[in-house]
Amino acid sequence: MKRFFDILLSLLVLLCGLPFGLIIALAILLDSKGKVIYKQSRVGKDNVDFMLYKYRTMCENADHGGLLTVGDHDMRVTRVGAFLRKYKIDEFPQFLNILKGEMSVVGPRPEVRKYVNLYTPEQMRVLSVRPGLTDYASIRYVDENALLAKSENPEKAYIEEIMPDKLKLNLQYIDERSLWVDAKIVLKTLGAIFVRGK
Numbered sequence: 001m002k003r004f005f006d007i008l009l010s011l012l013v014l015l016c017g018l019p020f021g022l023i024i025a026l027a028i029l030l031d032s033k034g035k036v037i038y039k040q041s042r043v044g045k046d047n048v049d050f051m052l053y054k055y056r057t058m059c060e061n062a063d064h065g066g067l068l069t070v071g072d073h074d075m076r077v078t079r080v081g082a083f084l085r086k087y088k089i090d091e092f093p094q095f096l097n098i099l100k101g102e103m104s105v106v107g108p109r110p111e112v113r114k115y116v117n118l119y120t121p122e123q124m125r126v127l128s129v130r131p132g133l134t135d136y137a138s139i140r141y142v143d144e145n146a147l148l149a150k151s152e153n154p155e156k157a158y159i160e161e162i163m164p165d166k167l168k169l170n171l172q173y174i175d176e177r178s179l180w181v182d183a184k185i186v187l188k189t190l191g192a193i194f195v196r197g198k
Helices: 002-016 018-031 079-086 094-099 123-128 136-140 144-149 154-176 179-197
Strands: 037-043 049-055 104-106 132-134
Touching (some): 002 179, 049 094, 136 154, 144 154, 154 179
Antiparallel strands (some): 037 049
């Protein structure tokens, strides 16, 4: 049933959002040099890597400056990219990942291999389900970039403080997941984005 709703919702979003997607693509191309879609290898269900899609929000080769985005004024983020990130619009291409079966609408956010390699055996249990577009951690850490900006060592803060808490929330989701829980997380996510956009 969960997979059915994933397919149905992703098809609706992709078809209805096509005109807006074209406008976004044009804005990205006019704002900075580079491709419209950014691809990054992430770790999915059963510890299998896949290519995650996003609208490009940074200048080309921004990954060379680190995998974490720090603060709302990271110099690598483009003007259009800052807007897309604020309202989480940059995540919309992941509905293609959902349609392909690599992701679900709700589930633990997929992490890069560098950080997955640091997981404990218990934390590895988050890879027993499809990763998602949103989860409990996405709601709690909707302003993660700003939190990291306050740290003298953002990567250390992420690895030692934020990532373990995210994984704890992900394991909680796995233990209690249901369609009702998924619906609640989607609504809370939309609410968090709306409040952040004010």
